[in-house]
Structure formats: C-alpha cells, structure tokens
Amino acid sequence: MSVIDEVKQRTDIVEVVGQYVSLTKAGRTFRALCPFHSEKHPSFFVYPEQQSWHCFGACNTGGDVFSFIMKKEGIDFGDVLHLLAQRAGITIPSRFEPEAGGEEKQRLYQANEAAALYFHNLLLNSPAGEKARSYLASRGLSPKTITNFQLGFSPNSWEALKQYLMDRGYTDRELLTAGLVIEAEAGEMRDRFRNRLMFPIVDARGRTIGFGARALDDSLPKYLNSPQTPIFDKSSSLYGINLATAAIRQQDLAVIVEGYIDVITAHQNGFNNVVASMGTSVTEKQVGALKRLTKNMALALDADTAGEEAMLRCVGYENILDEEVKVIILPSGKDPDDVIREDVKIWQHLLEEALPVVDYTFNMVASKLDLTTAKDKTLAMGKLLPIVAEIKETVRQAHYLQKLARLVKVSERTIEAALSRIKPSQGRRKSEKPSRESVVQAVHPLMSSPVEEYCLALLLRYPELKSSEGLLPEYFENSENREIFTTWQQVNDLPSLKEKLDTAIHEHLDSLVTRSLPPISQTEREYAFTDCTLRLREKFLQGLTAKRAEVLASEAESGFTNAELAKLQEPAKKISTQLGEVFAQKVKGVRDELGK
Ligand SMILES: [Zn+2]
Numbered sequence: 001m002s003v004i005d006e007v008k009q010r011t012d013i014v015e016v017v018g019q020y021v022s023l024t025k026a027g028r029t030f031r032a033l034c035p036f037h038s039e040k041h042p043s044f045f046v047y048p049e050q051q052s053w054h055c056f057g058a059c060n061t062g063g064d065v066f067s068f069i070m071k072k073e074g075i076d077f078g079d080v081l082h083l084l085a086q087r088a089g090i091t092i093p094s095r096f097e098p099e100a101g102g103e104e105k106q107r108l109y110q111a112n113e114a115a116a117l118y119f120h121n122l123l124l125n126s127p128a129g130e131k132a133r134s135y136l137a138s139r140g141l142s143p144k145t146i147t148n149f150q151l152g153f154s155p156n157s158w159e160a161l162k163q164y165l166m167d168r169g170y171t172d173r174e175l176l177t178a179g180l181v182i183e184a185e186a187g188e189m190r191d192r193f194r195n196r197l198m199f200p201i202v203d204a205r206g207r208t209i210g211f212g213a214r215a216l217d218d219s220l221p222k223y224l225n226s227p228q229t230p231i232f233d234k235s236s237s238l239y240g241i242n243l244a245t246a247a248i249r250q251q252d253l254a255v256i257v258e259g260y261i262d263v264i265t266a267h268q269n270g271f272n273n274v275v276a277s278m279g280t281s282v283t284e285k286q287v288g289a290l291k292r293l294t295k296n297m298a299l300a301l302d303a304d305t306a307g308e309e310a311m312l313r314c315v316g317y318e319n320i321l322d323e324e325v326k327v328i329i330l331p332s333g334k335d336p337d338d339v340i341r342e343d344v345k346i347w348q349h350l351l352e353e354a355l356p357v358v359d360y361t362f363n364m365v366a367s368k369l370d371l372t373t374a375k376d377k378t379l380a381m382g383k384l385l386p387i388v389a390e391i392k393e394t395v396r397q398a399h400y401l402q403k404l405a406r407l408v409k410v411s412e413r414t415i416e417a418a419l420s421r422i423k424p425s426q427g428r429r430k431s432e433k434p435s436r437e438s439v440v441q442a443v444h445p446l447m448s449s450p451v452e453e454y455c456l457a458l459l460l461r462y463p464e465l466k467s468s469e470g471l472l473p474e475y476f477e478n479s480e481n482r483e484i485f486t487t488w489q490q491v492n493d494l495p496s497l498k499e500k501l502d503t504a505i506h507e508h509l510d511s512l513v514t515r516s517l518p519p520i521s522q523t524e525r526e527y528a529f530t531d532c533t534l535r536l537r538e539k540f541l542q543g544l545t546a547k548r549a550e551v552l553a554s555e556a557e558s559g560f561t562n563a564e565l566a567k568l569q570e571p572a573k574k575i576s577t578q579l580g581e582v583f584a585q586k587v588k589g590v591r592d593e594l595g596k
Contacts, residue, residue: 002507002508003081003085003090003504004081004480004504004505004508006088006090007081007084007085007088007090008051008064008065010088010089010090011051011065011084011087011088012048012051013046013047013048013051013052013053013064013065013068014030014046014048016065016068016069016084016087017030017032017046017053017065017068018030020035020068020072021033021035021044023046024042026045026551027550027551027553028047028048028049028550028553029045029046029047029048029550029551030045030046030048031043031044031045031046031551032044032046034055034057034058034059035072036055036059036071036072037055037057037058037059039057039058043055043056043057044056044057045547045550045551047547047550050543050547051064051065052064052477052547053065053068054544054547056548056551061474062474062547063474063479063482064477064478064479065084066080066081066084066479067479067482069083069084073246074245074246074247074248074249074250075204075245075246075249076292076293076502077479077480077483077501077502077505078501078502078503078504078505079204079205079245079502081502081504082205082504104177104230105230105231107170107174108174108177108178108229108230108231109207109208109209109231111165111170111174111175111178111180112178112180112200112207112208112209112210112211112231113207113208114164114165114168114170115161115165115178115180115208115211116150116152116198116200116208116211117150118152118161118164118165119152119153119154119161119193119198119200120150120151120152120198120200121152122152122153122154122155123146123151123152123153123197123198124146126153126155128153128155128156129153131216132153132197132216133153135197135216136151136197139261139265139337139341140265140268140341141264141265141268142268145264145267145268148243148267149199149200149240149243149264149267150200150202151197151198151199151200151264152197152198152200153196153197153198154191154193154194154195154196154198154213155194155195156194156195157191157194158190158191158194159189159190159191160191161180161181161191161193162175162180162181162189162190162191165180172189175189176189177229177230178226178229178231179192179210179226179227179228179229179232180192180193180226192224192226193211193213193224195215195216195217195219196213196214196215196216196219196224197213197214197216198211198212198213199211199212199213199214199239199260201226201232201237201239201278202241202242203237203241203242204241204242204245205242206242207231209226209229209231209232209237210225210226210229210231210232210234210237211225211226212224212225212226212239212260212278212279213225214260223279225278225279233285234278234280235283235285235286236283236285236286236288236289237278237286237289238256238275238276238277238278238286238289238290239260239263239275239276239277239278240263240264240267240274240275240276241275241289243267243272244263244267244272244273244274244275245293246272247272247273248273248275248290248293248294249293249294250273251273251294252294252295252296253273253294253296253297253298254273254274254275254290254293254294254296254297254298255271255273255274255275255297255298255299255300255328255351256274256275256276256277256282256286256290256297256298256299256300257274257275257276257277257300257335257336258276258277258278258279258280258300258335259276259278259279259335259336259337260276260278261337262274262276262300262335262336262337263275263276264337265336265337265340265341266336266340266347269340269344269347271340271347274336275290281310281313282299282313282317284316284317284320287317287320287321288320291320291321291500292500295321295322295323296321296323296326297317297321297323297325297326298325298326298327298328298351298354299314299317299325299326299327299328299357300327300328300330300335300336300350301327301328301329301330302330302332302333302334302335303329303330303331303332304332304333306327306329306360306364308361308365308383308386308387311327311357311358311360311361311387312386312387312390314327314357315357315358315387315390315391316390318357318391318392318393319390319391319392319393322393324356324357324358324396325356325357326354326355326356326357327354327355327356327357327360328350328351328353328354329350329360330350358387358388358391358396358400361383361384361387362384362400362403362404362407365380365383365384366380366407371407371408371409377408377409377410380404380407380408381404381408381410381415381418384404384407385404385415385418385419387400388400388401388404388419389419401415401416401419449476449477449478449481451532451535451536451539452476452477452478452481452536453481453512453515454532455471455529455532455533455536456481456484456485456488456512457512457513457515457517458517458525458528458529458532459485459488459529460484460488460494460512460513461513461517462525462529463492465525465526465529466488466489468526468529468530468533470530470533470534470537471485471532471533471536471537472537472540473485473486474540475533475536475537475539475540476536477539477543480505480508483501483505484497484501484505484508484509484512487500487501494513497509534582534585537578537582538579538582541578541579541582542579545579
C-alpha cells in the first residue's frame with residue numbers, strides 16, 4: 001500500500017473537517033455552513049461513507065479530505081500529505097525524501113527547534129534579554145508578532161546553548177552539523193550566536209532550518225546567518241514562507257523584501273504575502289521555490305540599487321516564472337520596514353504603483369538621458385538592448401523591441417539587427433535532466449481508479465491530448481491523480497512536472513509514466529481519451545446525484561425551509577440533463593466507430 005493510501009485509510013474526513021467547521025449530523029451526512037463562501041443556511045455536506053465533501057451552494061464543488069485542506073489552508077498536496085501523515089502517526093519513509101539521511105536530518109530539525117524555543121524563552125523572560133526586548137519595542141513589534149515569528153535572544157555566553165542542548169541528549173557533532181556551535185582551537189565547541197536578536201528561519205513545512213541573528217552591540221557582522229547545513233541552504237530558503245504561504249496563494253502574488261524586520265513589520269500590518277531573501281538579492285532557486293505557489297512576484301528594491309544590472313537579473317526571474325516580475329521602488333535609503341512604520345498608506349500606494357521590470361527600466365534609463373542627442377540614444381540602446389535580448393518570451397520581446405525603437409527613434413529593423421548580434425546569456429540555463437532517471441516499475445497494489453489512471457497515462461504519453469476539452473480536475477476522485485492532472489496542465493515536459501510535484505507523488509507518477517500502453521494510432525488515442533473523459537464525467541455526475549439524494553433523504557431532520565429545499569433541488573435537473581448528454585455522446589461515439 002502506498003503512503004498516500006495509508007494516510008487516506010487512517011484519516012476520517014468528518015474528524016478533520018470538524019476541526020474547521022461545526023458539523024451537524026443529518027441522516028447519513030453531516031452538514032455545516034460552507035467555510036468557503038458566506039451563507040446563512042448550510043449547503044456544505046460531508047459524506048463519511050465516501051470520505052468526501054460537497055458544497056451545493058455558491059461553490060458548487062467538492063472533493064476529498066486532501067482538497068478540503070488544500071483549499072482551506074492554501075497549502076499544496078505534499079504539505080497536506082505530510083500534515084495528515086503526522087496526524088495519523090505515519091512516518092513518511094525516507095525513500096520519499098529527496099536525499100538520504102532522513103533520520104540525521106530529523107535530529108537537526110529538532111536541535112534547531114529546541115534552540116529556537118530556548119532563545120525565545122530567554123527573550124521573553126530573562127533579565128539579559130532586556131536589550132533585545134527594548135530594541136523590538138522601538139520597532140513597534142507587538143507581543144503577538146514576537147510569538148508568531150518566535151523571535152529570540154542568544155545570551156552573551158560561549159556555551160549556554162551548547163550546554164542546554166547537550167543536557168537534552170544532542171551530541172557536539174550534531175550541534176556542529178546544525179551550525180549551532182563552531183569549532184574553536186583544540187576541538188573546543190563554542191556557541192555560534194552570542195548576544196544577538198534571533199530570527200528562526202522556518203521552512204514551508206514548519207521545520208526550523210536555521211537562524212538569522214542581529215547583533216545587539218557593535219559586533220560585526222551586524223547580521224549573521226546559520227552556515228550551509230544538510231537542512232539549510234540560504235540561497236533556496238525564504239524567510240517568513242511558513243507564515244506567508246496561504247496569503248501568497250490567496251492573493252496569487254508574492255512580495256519579496258530583503259530583511260527579517262521588513263517581513264515581520266509587513267505581516268504585523270496585514271501584508272501576509274511578504275517573504276525575505278535574507279539580506280542578499282533574490283536567487284533563482286528562491287524564485288523556483290516560490291513558483292510552486294504563484295507565478296506573480298513583486299520585488300521591493302531601493303531606488304539607489306535598482307540599476308540595470310539588477311533589472312537584468314529580474315528578467316532572468318521572469319524567464320523562470322514565465323510571467324512579468326514587478327518592482328516596488330522604495331524611496332532612496334529606506335527599507336519596507338521604515339516605509340510601513342511611517343505610513344501604511346505609502347506602502348500600499350507603492351504596491352499599487354509597482355511596474356513590470358522592463359517598463360520600469362525603460363522609464364529609469366529615459367529619465368536620466370537626453371534622447372534628442374545621438375550620444376544618449378546610443379547610451380540608451382547600450383543599456384536597454386541587453387535587457388530586451390534577455391526576454392525569452394517572444395511576444396513580450398517583440399513588444400519591447402517596438403518600444404525601444406520608438407524611444408530612440410530608430411527603425412525596428414535596425415534594432416532587430418543589433419539584437420541578433422547579442423546572444424542572451426545561455427549559461428544560467430540548466431542542462432536538461434533525463435526524463436525518467438529512476439524508472440520505478442512498481443504497479444500499485446491498490447488500483448483505486450483504473451479509468452482515472454488510464455486517462456492520465458494517455459495524457460502523459462501523448463501531451464497533445466491536453467488540448468482536448470471536457471476533462472475537468474473535479475472528475476478525478478483521487479487527489480493524487482487530480483494533482484498530477486492539474487499540474488500537468490501548467491507545465492510542458494515531464495522533468496518540470498516532476499519538479500513541481502511533491503516527492504511523495506513521484507512513485508505514483510513514475511508508475512503512470514512507465515505504464516505499458518498498447519501501440520495506438522493518433523485517431524485511436526483521441527477516441528480512447530474521449531471515451532475516458534466521458535466515463536469519468538459520468539461517474540462524477542452520478543456521484544453528485546447520489547450525494548444530493550442523501551441530502552434530500554435527510555431533509556426531515558435537516559430543518560430546511562421549502563424555499564431552501566427547492567433551491568437545493570434545482571441543480572439536480574441540470575445534472576440529469578448533463579448525464580443525458582454524456583449518454584448521447586457515447587452513443588454517437590459508438591456509431592462513429594462502427595461507421596469507420
Ligand atoms: Zn460553498
């Protein structure tokens with residue numbers, strides 16, 4: 001049995017959903033006010049037998065326990081899987097971890113978490129923490145914010161933390177690997193962080209992976225980070241991501257700032273989609289990590305540092321996201337923390353005024369030059385052409401080519417010729433990995449839905465079928481199948497699909513990709529795919545009818561008014577019409593095939 005199946009088996013949807021909404025038993029179902037839309041009378045139902053839910057109101061949608069939590073918490077399939085596995089006491093085997101050494105890593109997460117608690121407690125309660133407390137107060141941070149971010153204080157001692165953690169069974173080797181201590185001469189271990197304000201860095205799954213630390217005196221460096229460890233890679237981590245994930249998904253936008261305090265102040269003021277690149281410019285890995293949540297990014301940049309080189313990097317991010325990146329230009333010398341504390345409205349305004357990076361660069365370059373002179377025209381070309389050349393997406397590139405031609409009043413032809421002499425920087429692009437590096441032949445013991453899986457296997461083998469209409473995500477009952485289906489719509493090749501999917505689904509994906517399909521012609525595979533789509537649609541509609549029937553069966557005790565009941569019955573007619581359509585299409589399909 002796969003881990004996913006095991007998690008499903010050990011999870012009761014009534015119990016889980018019941019933690020979010022108050023459920024009332026109604027016949028064989030449970031009902032509640034829908035948590036996804038506002039309503040006065042409950043049209044949200046949970047079906048214990050099918051382990052599913054459905055909202056017959058404005059949402060008119062449903063699914064299983066996975067889709068419920070994904071929707072409610074704004075987290076992805078993999079995160080829900082880990083959450084439910086933990087809840088059910090199932091350890092996800094280490095083969096699902098990207099690398100080996102899962103147990104060692106667990107110890108490192110735990111050591112970091114214990115250190116975070118230790119620092120947090122000292123900040124709140126120790127006399128020595130007073131300096132850190134007054135610094136935070138001067139920044140206007142509330143106690144609630146300090147708790148949410150688990151801020152802490154590291155005492156001015158060589159071995160306070162070391163001693164604390166060793167008393168709790170951690171070895172000095174583990175503390176060294178976790179980056180919490182450093183090796184002084186003669187193999188002596190000392191605390192890495194001393195007399196500093198501590199910012200625990202927590203990943204999207206809530207695991208403490210490292211620390212940022214700000215000096216509270218004149219010590220240098222002012223900011224110190226955990227070193228690279230088996231669980232911490234600064235270039236791919238984002239500060240605040242644990243608290244920002246839901247907002248980023250909901251707003252379909254991530255705002256990236258540089259500093260820890262910038263993130264914290266933003267969140268305290270309700271801007272919850274803000275994360276930080278931790279003191280350096282954003283990396284491609286960080287952008288790649290965000291891409292799982294949204295394609296839309298806005299970067300907050302200081303007016304002084306937002307030069308052409310920074311913009312060129314931003315265009316690189318656009319190529320990763322396949323979407324425009326916006327820039328939020330901060331007043332010279334100010335960071336988001338200053339701006340927000342001064343006046344939230346100014347920050348709000350800057351967010352609204354954010355411009356696509358290439359437009360901003362054009363304005364910036366043009367404002368500094370006199371484009372009536374030949375000299376400055378050449379300068380503008382020299383600054384802007386490399387940026388236009390870097391744009392991968394052809395329509396956008398053509399758009400900016402025209403814009404550049406208008407700006408410097410030169411024919412597009414001339415600019416195109418100049419462009420063809422510049423080669424976009426290919427160096428950054430990764431060499432493509434083989435698509436099926438690890439071929440897992442494992443056939444699922446639980447072939448939970450053969451039609452769903454056959455349909456997916458066809459789609460994965462013949463991507464051109466993706467353009468066929470009629471197949472909807474909700475037709476997939478199995479959430480891992482649904483997850484593969486929706487993700488496959490967003491990417492172009494199998495390596496990208498795999499990269500986007502949680503590692504826990506890789507095994508299932510591999511089994512679909514390597515499934516042996518009989519060789520079939522193009523017409524045959526189109527026919528097979530249409531057939532699958534119709535069968536899934538039929539199953540979906542029948543399921544809906546059954547669910548509705550159960551709701552109506554419970555009407556006696558449900559307390560619905562007649563008007564509400566009529567409203568609930570309304571879509572039933574629509575469903576039976578749709579089922580009729582499916583039937584007609586099937587008959588037509590058979591006729592077509594016989595006619596050949
Ligand atoms: Zn609803």
